[in-house]
Amino acid sequence: MAPRIASPEEIRKRKACLVLPFLDREVDFPLPFVPVSHLLNIPPHQNLQVIFHKNDPLEASFSLIGVDAAIANAFRRILIAEIPSLAIEFVFIHNNTSVIHDEVLSHRLGLVPLKGSLDGINWMTWFRMPQEGEEDSASVASDHNTIVLKLNAECTKNPNASPDEEDPTVLYNNAHVYARDIVFEPVGRQTTFFSGPDGEIQPSNPDILLAKLRPGQKIDIEMHCIKGIGQDHAKFSPVATASYRLLPDIQITRPILGDDAVKFANCFPPGVIGIEHVTADEAEQKGTGYEGHKGEKKAVVVDPFKDTVSRECLRHEEFKDKVKLGRIRDHFIFNIESVGQFNSDLLFIESVKVLRLKCARLKRNVAALADMTDINPV
Template structure:
């Protein structure tokens, strides 16, 4: 049997690159499996995987994060994305008990608007103290033992009435200056702790809207909104209001390779084919010409150089111009995923990725246990 060989770095880079051509996309199939390349052992190895796996944050703010996940298969990257969208639990308004609503908004529309308002509170209380609420059966007797307790239900109140302000300025037409509570905002919703909830949701940890200025309704004198809301824990797979993210997406790292010199007016035109910041312009020096003989005739001219390919949107605009034919190659790296995660407020953006990793680990442990039981 012939000895196993290892491919060169150039060959590995070729395999990892998706070719972006004028009208086609090439090299999209996965080839990293045993037996695909003769003489190579592509069996999965944990040490090799550990050495190639990289997580690099480009932006890490409370509600917005961008990071690269390098060295995993697309199925794993997509699993993290799907878990962030639909399986990380949050709390949201589930039931609205309307005692009085004389606004122009119908009861069901008002309840729907309230349900989509994102809330935040003490992390320990939301993640550990509050449990999932079990909905009563359709034929359950209302007089039976209730299913709402302090550990699975959060109570909110909204009681507001629009009245006229005394002595408004003559000729004033702004409703906010003519009336009290002309606009009803999310900040008008009041949290009413029950039982042990005061231990977890008080002070800065109290249940409050993520954005207090979300407009709920507009009222005029004599109109009233009087209602009570119950919040429960759920996941995005049940309803979008439980999703902890506004957006969670990823894209592959764009690759731009300049194979022949692009100089002078062509360099300026080439830079305009990409978003700002992707291509830079610099003068060709004697040192550059010594390092790359192709630039020897162009000393003193302006050349195009790749500055930040991550900003590229892969529009292929440069491939449409004949003067750039054979001078540039576009591609995308198969195992470099650039995530963009925007939190809705209950979780910090970077925590969402860590939680998705933890949940995927739990799923794998359950699957391992089931496979072992099946073998027995």
């Protein structure tokens, strides 16, 4: 017997999860999509859509529609922890007479986000810490796996400063040491891959304050940068944040008119609910709830995308049984903030590449396991 095919209205209802007025139970129990296929050979997502709402170099917002929550969460976790990026790993302190301890200063330097030529970063290979008695090419610092940065700053008095001056940045030279003071020193083939004002390895934000110095204090440091992933340390994470939320769903089940419509609109962020007037045609139609209310104000849903699902409207008795709040299960609104090494939209593409590699690796392992099972049946 062939399975029953659900109607479009039933599918729409199952895609929306109801938001209840009680904080101890935000949504109802999630029901699966219908019709559901449990075959291992699942066809590609035919309804998959990616719609960008904002695409700036450091921040992107887009909708991922038509996928399961497991896929959306996989992208989020990959963005945070599995996209390779460049960061300071080894700090060699030749001289540090500032008030900041060596360990604290090293930690601050490691967290400075870096940027440079993406071709050069992709050209670099992984650096692996050498084991005792091991000599491996991947364990030796070279031009293809290590970037060298230097920081050399010394504070001196400014002879041209006014005797009444109190600002230390005017009284002294190099009173504040910023990330812009970090200098990139290319080695070997790095001059080819990391060249030009935008191609050189440099801090993403040059105004990060690293230390404060006073006359006689000096910092002389050499830093080695390697590739890593956020799973190993947060400094390798290429995003400041990567998150998603479900698209809000607002359904006005019974007309909200007059002053109640204005109050209802004030329960939501601006732009979510609009105020219109009941037309003559609506006032003449029976069963709509607008009979005899020609010209009165009515509340209509304008843009649920801007809603934050605060439940404010559910706290008022006059709106009881007139509105249903929910969220669309397969409509994920992503927000990605890059730290500067990659553009925000490119980060999502990189996460897709990583997921494809994971799927290919799993497919190979499953095939190898199947071959072993055929040879040595259990």
